[in-house]
Structures are given as structure tokens and as C-alpha cells.
Amino acid sequence: MTIAVSPNGLPALVLNADYRPLSYYPLSLWSWQDAIKAVFLDRVNIVAEYEHEVASPSFSMRLPSVICLKSYVKPPRYPAFTRFNVFLRDRFECQYCGSSHELTFDHVIPRCHGGETTWDNIVAACSPCNFRKGGLMPAAAKMWPRQKPYQPSVQQLHTNGRLFPPNHVHQSWLDFLYWDAELEP
Known part of the structure; x- marks a missing residue:
């Protein structure tokens, strides 16, 4: 990108x-x-x-x-929790398949199962993977993110930003x- x-x-x-x-x-x-x-x-x-x-x-x-x-x-010290910063943290790649196309975000633990919209539960996901996972838990969907979601520091986002x-x-x-x-x- x-x-x-x-x-x-x-x-x-x-x-x-x-x-x-x-x-x-x-x-x-x-x-x-x-x-x-x-x-x-x-x-x-x-x-x-x-x-x-x-x-x-x-x-x-x-x-x-x-x-x-x-x-x-x-x-x-900490960046704003925005869609763009989630994508930057995840290096503009779907955390399920690695695609960089049609990115959206996914609740690892779906909201219907009590998942929150926080750094620790949101990952970048392509539309096909997000649709496939739907409201399922990772084990039920057999889909786990490549990295565990986390709240990045500003420095971590700067480091990732240098890649683009x-x-x-x-x-x-x-x-x-x-x-x-x-x-x-």
C-alpha cells in the first residue's frame, strides 16, 4: 500500500x-x-x-x-484505536490468510459471544475470511489470527509505517x- x-x-x-x-x-x-x-x-x-x-x-x-x-x-504514548491503526499494526494483511485486498476488521471473539471492540479483540481481516468466520468462535471456525491482537505503542506503529x-x-x-x-x- x-x-x-x-x-x-x-x-x-x-x-x-x-x-x-x-x-x-x-x-x-x-x-x-x-x-x-x-x-x-x-x-x-x-x-x-x-x-x-x-x-x-x-x-x-x-x-x-x-x-x-x-x-x-x-x-x-499510545495511538488512537482506529481502523487505520489496526490495519497498520497488522501490516495491512488479513490475519487469517495474509491477503492485503478488501480489508475490514474482525472481532476474534464475536460480539454475539461477548467480544468487545478493543485492541485486544480486533484484527485486520479480508472480506472473504471475515464472511467465512462470521459469528463463530475461532475454534468453531477453525480460524485463528496469525498474531494475537494487542495494543501497539506509537513506536511499533512507526516501525510498521516505515515498511510502507x-x-x-x-x-x-x-x-x-x-x-x-x-x-x-
């Missing part, structure tokens, strides 16, 4: 005050308009720039490609993302 990031949109990679991306997946990007506004409000420092410029009759500046917040934003880089990564971002970047001796 890839996230479409248009290189023509010239987004700015947003780093926290410690020079780490605010998030990896989705990648923390601001539009060039929001980045310039933050520069003028003195909320960010420009770390790298594009070749493109914006201009008014009395002023011109190159568009920022990487910006760093001046104030540190403490990341949450966006389809456009500007050269100036590589030093901050650590995706396929070759280190110079």
Missing part, C-alpha cells in the same frame, strides 16, 4: 523539535502554504528548501521542503526518514 504524495504539491516534511518526523505513517507533511504561514508566525525553522520560489511584489522566498517545529510536541513509504520521497527528506537512504562513509 502506498500513500499518494504529489511532488507537484511541494509539501514540507514536518519534524518535531528533536528533528524526528511528527509521524511516519501517514508521513507528517504540510502543504507549502501552511509551511510558509508557520514560518511567518515564527513557529518553525526551515531546514531544507525546494528550488521553487513564491513571490509577491515586495518579497520572494524558496519553498521549504523540511521544517522543524520550534516547540517540542510530546507524542502520545509514500510513493514520493523528496531527496531532502531522506536524512530524517531513514528509508532506503545510503549512508556516506
